[in-house]
Amino acid sequence: MSSSFNPHAASVAEARAAIRRGAWTAHTSGLARDHVQGNVVILPKALADDFLRYCQRNPKPCPVLAVSEPGDPRLPTLGEDIDIRSDVPRYRVWRHGELVEEPTDIAVLWRDDLVTFVIGCSFSFEQALLDAGLSLRHIDQSRNVAMFRTNIATVPAGPFHGPLVVSMRPLRASETIRAIQVTSRFPDVHGAPVHVGDPALIGIADLSRPDYGDAVDVLPDELPVFWACGVTPQAAIAQARPEFCITHAPGAMLITDLLNHQLASF
């Protein structure tokens, strides 16, 4: 890490510059926290059209914030200077569904047919929940959020299919009602919950054993509240086994110039 980069005080420009020069290669939670962060998926054009249809059909887990032109590494609607080849802290490169490397820059891998998707991320709605005065246990306990595969199938498109993956946050009833109000304002970052209460009704057998992330306790006066999760498209890609694909590494997101407030629908 560069000694000149203070992650908790950095502006969005400073954060992205540190990421670009390789001075920040870790997760981006808490960086430039007023700004929208995004999940990144980069696919060859031949698959990108199917993937866009998949996202259109499954907007709650796959809210598309931006799609690039083929071969163009820029995303001008998310930030004038963004270059997707360098502006993610750490990438994952997949060939035929296998993880082959985790570089911090993908300039050498870039191709003229690659299309970048940026998909909304729960960091934005979590910030809105914190701003509304709610506490989120996984943040208080410095854990990753608990995520589960459900028995709800996504709508397939081309080779992309698979179960809806959800993230779970325990909240008291009054907090649940407030959280539904707050997150309903943010359809571009998963929006309102998809389920509340009995996990068995969506095919989750044991809340203490998440499929991804870390378990957190649900107290007797709390409800488990489930939101559609950006891991859903990643799981669909893993199932589709595209010949070539690049994603962000878990938690190491693209930081955009958009403010979270700008995504509020009312």
Next chain:
Amino acid sequence: MSSSFNPHAASVAEARAAIRRGAWTAHTSGLARDHVQGNVVILPKALADDFLRYCQRNPKPCPVLAVSEPGDPRLPTLGEDIDIRSDVPRYRVWRHGELVEEPTDIAVLWRDDLVTFVIGCSFSFEQALLDAGLSLRHIDQSRNVAMFRTNIATVPAGPFHGPLVVSMRPLRASETIRAIQVTSRFPDVHGAPVHVGDPALIGIADLSRPDYGDAVDVLPDELPVFWACGVTPQAAIAQARPEFCITHAPGAMLITDLLNHQLASF
């Protein structure tokens, strides 16, 4: 009943005219269903100021749609021609907290110091839920909604105090989320729920034994959803035992010229 009055086809003007001439003395559920109906409380000026403070401190159970001038039977913001002495199908007259009569007109009881309060009613948000495609079991089963006293105290003002009373509607999780979104738009008619899930957390021991109204089943894949209820101010008035008070009879509301849609906050 007048043979010329068809309650299901009547306009708001026809419905109120039928009520005014004594041709309709029953409950108003389903009458002029696009229109806002209101709970009615009429108190002497000496108590009205305390009651208004009570409503201001407890806006979820007591959302005030209009307050009259003392002695003035009109409510011009709710309907140009409204005369509160004749425009409620059936009244209840209370003296020192005792129900003394249930007239259909209160002209002979009118006094120069009486102040009318009209308080939002769940009929408006129920119509919004039906418009959103949800089913409500008590309506499907032609029952009154189930209402319960909770262990949540309202904020007192003067002689007015007592528990929050809630109405309960069973909904599946996805319907619960939608219902929270829909009713949040209507703060003037109780707004978002106050509780969802475990009834014991708000002091309700047995959902099959409501304190008011009729019991309805909660199915295994449903959550009980609880809204603040307009019975709350009625219970507070019963406790305060004012020397003189007039209310509407249960379910026999004032029908106003306001459209339910006009109450939507966004």
